[in-house]
Amino acid sequence: MHRKGLDVRSARSSRLLLLAVAVIALLVAPAVLPDYPLSVLTEIVIFSLFVMSLNLLVGYTGLPSLGHSAFFGTGGYAVALLAIRAHLSAIPALIVAVLAGIALALITGPFVLRTSGAYFLILTLSLTQVLFGIVWLWRGMTGGDDGLPGVPRPQLPFLSGVVGSWTNFYYVVLLVVAIAVATLWWVVRSSFGLTLVGIRENERIVEGLGYPTWWTKYIVYILAGGYGALAGGLFAYFKGYVGPGQLSWLTAGEALVMVILGGAGTFWGPVLGATVVLLLRYEVSSFTQRWETILGLVFILAVLFLPEGLARLPDRIRDIRAKGRPAAAPAEQPAAEAVGSTAIAERSEQ
Amino acid sequence: MTAPALQLEDITKTIGGLTILDGIPLKVEPGERRAIIGPNGAGKTTLLNVIAGFLPPTRGRVLIFGHDVTRLPAHRRVDVGLMKTNQQPAVLRELTALENVMLALLRGRHRFFGLAGSVDRDHEARRQAMSVLEEWDLLDVAHERVQHLSHGYQRRLELAARFAMRPRLLLLDEPAAGLAADEIPAFLERLQRLPRDMTVILVEHSMRVVFAFADRITVLHHGAVLTEGTPDEVRQDRYAQEAYLSGGTRRKDA
Numbered sequence: 204m205h206r207k208g209l210d211v212r213s214a215r216s217s218r219l220l221l222l223a224v225a226v227i228a229l230l231v232a233p234a235v236l237p238d239y240p241l242s243v244l245t246e247i248v249i250f251s252l253f254v255m256s257l258n259l260l261v262g263y264t265g266l267p268s269l270g271h272s273a274f275f276g277t278g279g280y281a282v283a284l285l286a287i288r289a290h291l292s293a294i295p296a297l298i299v300a301v302l303a304g305i306a307l308a309l310i311t312g313p314f315v316l317r318t319s320g321a322y323f324l325i326l327t328l329s330l331t332q333v334l335f336g337i338v339w340l341w342r343g344m345t346g347g348d349d350g351l352p353g354v355p356r357p358q359l360p361f362l363s364g365v366v367g368s369w370t371n372f373y374y375v376v377l378l379v380v381a382i383a384v385a386t387l388w389w390v391v392r393s394s395f396g397l398t399l400v401g402i403r404e405n406e407r408i409v410e411g412l413g414y415p416t417w418w419t420k421y422i423v424y425i426l427a428g429g430y431g432a433l434a435g436g437l438f439a440y441f442k443g444y445v446g447p448g449q450l451s452w453l454t455a456g457e458a459l460v461m462v463i464l465g466g467a468g469t470f471w472g473p474v475l476g477a478t479v480v481l482l483l484r485y486e487v488s489s490f491t492q493r494w495e496t497i498l499g500l501v502f503i504l505a506v507l508f509l510p511e512g513l514a515r516l517p518d519r520i521r522d523i524r525a526k527g528r529p530a531a532a533p534a535e536q537p538a539a540e541a542v543g544s545t546a547i548a549e550r551s552e553q
Numbered sequence: 554m555t556a557p558a559l560q561l562e563d564i565t566k567t568i569g570g571l572t573i574l575d576g577i578p579l580k581v582e583p584g585e586r587r588a589i590i591g592p593n594g595a596g597k598t599t600l601l602n603v604i605a606g607f608l609p610p611t612r613g614r615v616l617i618f619g620h621d622v623t624r625l626p627a628h629r630r631v632d633v634g635l636m637k638t639n640q641q642p643a644v645l646r647e648l649t650a651l652e653n654v655m656l657a658l659l660r661g662r663h664r665f666f667g668l669a670g671s672v673d674r675d676h677e678a679r680r681q682a683m684s685v686l687e688e689w690d691l692l693d694v695a696h697e698r699v700q701h702l703s704h705g706y707q708r709r710l711e712l713a714a715r716f717a718m719r720p721r722l723l724l725l726d727e728p729a730a731g732l733a734a735d736e737i738p739a740f741l742e743r744l745q746r747l748p749r750d751m752t753v754i755l756v757e758h759s760m761r762v763v764f765a766f767a768d769r770i771t772v773l774h775h776g777a778v779l780t781e782g783t784p785d786e787v788r789q790d791r792y793a794q795e796a797y798l799s800g801g802t803r804r805k806d807a
Contacts, residue, residue, distance in 0.1 A: 394670050395667035410627050
């Protein structure tokens with residue numbers, strides 16, 4: 204018991220240290236990275252938010268979505284249309300993008316949440332394909348398969364002239380994503396977040412404890428939609444362009460691979476997944492066309508040896524090193540008189 | 554006169570043309586300990602699920618403390634003081650024991666579906682949860698994942714979490730099932746010490762537990778009430794004996 208407390212504390216402080224190192228590294232990255240690797244890092248940061256929003260559904264609530272690109276694309280088109288047609292600046296455009304994602308989730312939630320498991324997967328997939336079709340056919344509004352080019356990248360005014368435009372945009376992305384991730388952290392650590400994990404484990408039990416589980420799922424679906432659209436808006440700025448590919452289920456599938464590879468249901472795991480997949484795509488593709496083969500191999504190895512994701516690697520190493528030590532779980536029932544007597548006595552006095 | 558803790562009127566459940574429950578009447582007074590027994594397939598678990606709101610009845614009404622809850626979903630029935638345990642302990646296996654109790658305690662505590670409150674920072678709820686765990690002798694496993702706990706521990710945790718919510722009507726679905734024979738006396742004692750302001754309905758195969766615990770016993774057979782009475786009356790009842798007590802469906806611990 205005592206030892207365990209110490210373990211927990213030291214694990215927490217080492218995790219905080221790791222986080223601090225990562226934040227500092229992200230802040231100073233532009234000083235050491237040329238434009239191209241910095242753009243890869245920018246994409247990793249944006250995708251991190253996207254896969255974290257998907258993880259709310261897949262990892263925390265146990266709702267496997269293969270249509271999260273619907274929100275990613277909606278956010279992208281909202282930002283592109285507002286920036287190009289209405290010349291709206293980034294903050295209002297991103298807010299509208301989030302609202303568009305929320306609206307889409309509000310409307311589609313009652314349909315997709317009639318199901319769970321594989322049926323949820325197929326329904327969300329259909330949803331994003333329907334949007335894909337609409338965007339593809341509505342050329343006048345969306346540019347069809349040409350998409351909408353010419354989205355201007357937002358810049359932080361107090362940094363313009365001080366740093367280059369890629370660096371400036373990188374800080375915009377970092378700021379927005381950091382704020383979003385902080386709120387996501389709050390969501391998963393709230394009682395709402397605990398309810399989500401409970402629903403993933405056994406929805407009926409959570410319902411039996413008095414929680415309106417359908418509404419809980421609806422709300423997390425709406426939240427995931429909002430965060431997904433925010434990431435999509437940033438991605439449109441990043442590319443300077445939005446096209447139907449951003450809505451495609453292939454994008455959703457790639458995000459799902461990132462979540463599972465990194466560790467569904469862990470907070471930072473999906474970030475790890477996004478980093479590995481995007482680094483493979485950009486680094487491996489520079490010396491072979493077959494980067495997806497390599498990704499496939501990595502995925503298979505991860506599923507075989509780290510089925511809970513890369514984020515569990517430290518736990519796995521600890522488990523392997525701890526092998527041979529006796530298990531901590533008690534195996535036997537305590538004696539008869541130790542039976543919640545205080546609770547009952549206290550209750551009967553009331 | 555106070556309303557009965559539970560009143561069932563003509564509860565009928567048919568699934569795919571098969572009648573599982575056939576017009577069940579039931580009346581349980583506040584504070585009563587009622588056991589529902591009957592051979593396998595008599596409809597006992599289905600009946601509990603209808604009462605708890607997990608299954609809608611085909612016909613009939615469910616009243617809890619005078620409130621007609623027939624159309625209320627399961628989670629709303631908790632508001633009138635109902636809680637149910639399952640044959641497989643209703644605990645969340647990936648969570649720790651503490652988190653299981655916390656989830657019970659945090660219901661309705663934070664606004665906006667719990668988004669307004671942090672689990673870690675609610676020291677008051679955490680302290681309460683720890684004291685619940687202490688009362689149920691689960692303190693030593695507070696931070697263990699439930700899937701690593703033995704069945705007996707899981708059963709106690711299930712009850713502890715439900716007790717934390719202070720139910721007025723507790724439904725127990727075969728709580729002694731899966732307990733080792735030497736665990737049963739302690740468990741029975743725990744049940745007998747439940748406060749009398751709580752009404753308990755027990756479905757159980759262990760006759761030792763049933764006859765020691767219940768004020769009244771209802772015998773179900775083929776989805777209908779065969780007989781009802783005090784333990785002594787039921788023990789004397791010829792039909793009940795034929796249907797169940799001396800039948801081949803008796804468990805080895807009966």
